[in-house]
Amino acid sequence: MTSVQNFHAELAWLGGNTATADVLIEVTGDRITAVTAGVPAPADAHRLSGLTLPGLANTHSHVFHRALRGHSETGVADFWAWRTLMYQVAQRLDPDSLYALAWATYAEMALSGITSVGEFHYLHHDPEGAAYADPNAMGDAVVRAANDAGIRITLLDTCYLQGDIAGAPLEGVQRRFDDDTWQDWAARVERLSDAAMLRVGAAIHSVRAVPRTALEPIAEVAQRRGMPLHVHVSEQPAENAACQERYGLTPTQLLAAEGVLGVHTTAVHATHLTAEDIALLGRSRTNISMCCTTERDLADGVGPAVRLMRAGSPLCVGSDAHAMIDLWEEARAIELDERLVSGTRGHLQITELLAVLTSAGAASLGWDAGRLTVGALADFVTVRLDTPRTAGARAGDPLAAAVFAATSADVSTVVVGGAVVVEDGRHATVPDTGAALDAAISAVLR
Ligand SMILES: [Zn+2]
Numbered sequence: 339m340t341s342v343q344n345f346h347a348e349l350a351w352l353g354g355n356t357a358t359a360d361v362l363i364e365v366t367g368d369r370i371t372a373v374t375a376g377v378p379a380p381a382d383a384h385r386l387s388g389l390t391l392p393g394l395a396n397t398h399s400h401v402f403h404r405a406l407r408g409h410s411e412t413g414v415a416d417f418w419a420w421r422t423l424m425y426q427v428a429q430r431l432d433p434d435s436l437y438a439l440a441w442a443t444y445a446e447m448a449l450s451g452i453t454s455v456g457e458f459h460y461l462h463h464d465p466e467g468a469a470y471a472d473p474n475a476m477g478d479a480v481v482r483a484a485n486d487a488g489i490r491i492t493l494l495d496t497c498y499l500q501g502d503i504a505g506a507p508l509e510g511v512q513r514r515f516d517d518d519t520w521q522d523w524a525a526r527v528e529r530l531s532d533a534a535m536l537r538v539g540a541a542i543h544s545v546r547a548v549p550r551t552a553l554e555p556i557a558e559v560a561q562r563r564g565m566p567l568h569v570h571v572s573e574q575p576a577e578n579a580a581c582q583e584r585y586g587l588t589p590t591q592l593l594a595a596e597g598v599l600g601v602h603t604t605a606v607h608a609t610h611l612t613a614e615d616i617a618l619l620g621r622s623r624t625n626i627s628m629c630c631t632t633e634r635d636l637a638d639g640v641g642p643a644v645r646l647m648r649a650g651s652p653l654c655v656g657s658d659a660h661a662m663i664d665l666w667e668e669a670r671a672i673e674l675d676e677r678l679v680s681g682t683r684g685h686l687q688i689t690e691l692l693a694v695l696t697s698a699g700a701a702s703l704g705w706d707a708g709r710l711t712v713g714a715l716a717d718f719v720t721v722r723l724d725t726p727r728t729a730g731a732r733a734g735d736p737l738a739a740a741v742f743a744a745t746s747a748d749v750s751t752v753v754v755g756g757a758v759v760v761e762d763g764r765h766a767t768v769p770d771t772g773a774a775l776d777a778a779i780s781a782v783l784r
Contacts, residue, residue, distance in 0.1 A: 346379035347390035368755030393453025393717035395699025398656025440483035442774035450746030467513030488759035520552035590615035620649020629658035630671035
């Protein structure tokens, strides 16, 4: 018989406009089996002091980019120059060094309140482009890393077939990404299967990296297996120009024409869109993964997030290139960037921003999580309300303080599937996460 664990939250967000006091969350196995408000803590309860929310979903990660933090913020002129630097790191990784880097980075994510990550994974093969003995050795490395760091992973196994939109062959480090054909990609992905902490998902790298003829077949594979499907869309104006020249369509129009958009699809970035693109994405209820701190760092531009949401697209967030790992900042940036662009305040409600962080992200990644309700996976995070950043919020609006002032450093407790992964701001199995990151990064950059 599985025993029941009791967690007692001083304050919890149960989906409404205000935080609820004294919430008892009962967990059986890895799911929530009761939520009761306004009750005292039982003697055996695990006390959660502060504000408890559903766990945060990081919908867009390239985990190995974490090695570039502190090495690429200055002296690199634009996105394309930054990509050259990123490729130098990609060239050096093997399954062991990727595991070490991913394990430490996912531990950093757990410390920031992230309970699930969507890993947009395209580093499939060895440095010469040949398959490893296990063709999924690199994917397995990131999956094991997430498991060992205690967070859920949706492995968005990425199809990447060509060097540019005209079909140039992949060269240099890009050969590591290359599955030759969409059929070879599908055969490799067929060998992967879901587990308690793993969802297998699909990704189309971009309309640059996948030929038009492969788009619909990849979408069909994802649909047949019930997998989430992610795709980079219009991060850079150059992608739009190349797509118009090649197909006479915007990337969004091309994806719509090939049946890629829909409720199980997530468009990543969606920065440079036309009014028709926004309508196509919204009408199809395609999810949008905003990666605001990366878009800032790479000078991508400010995407039309609010118009997309009003058109019907759920918004979620990702830390992408990991210039920082702080989803609180990603979410509030959606609202604050819109204020800068529009000259007005108050675009998204606090509850909408909380959904961006939690339920919308979980849905994009295919997890039955992101809400503190009976039956959901028992993934939750507690934010302290007594730190220099959050103090005073108990008497005001703790939800607003969490969204507009809290940082990763204010997270005290993280629970994933009923397991306490972070306690008092320390990772249970990676207690010196900084040292683990240092060791993994210096091994890669040596
Ligand atoms: Zn990306």
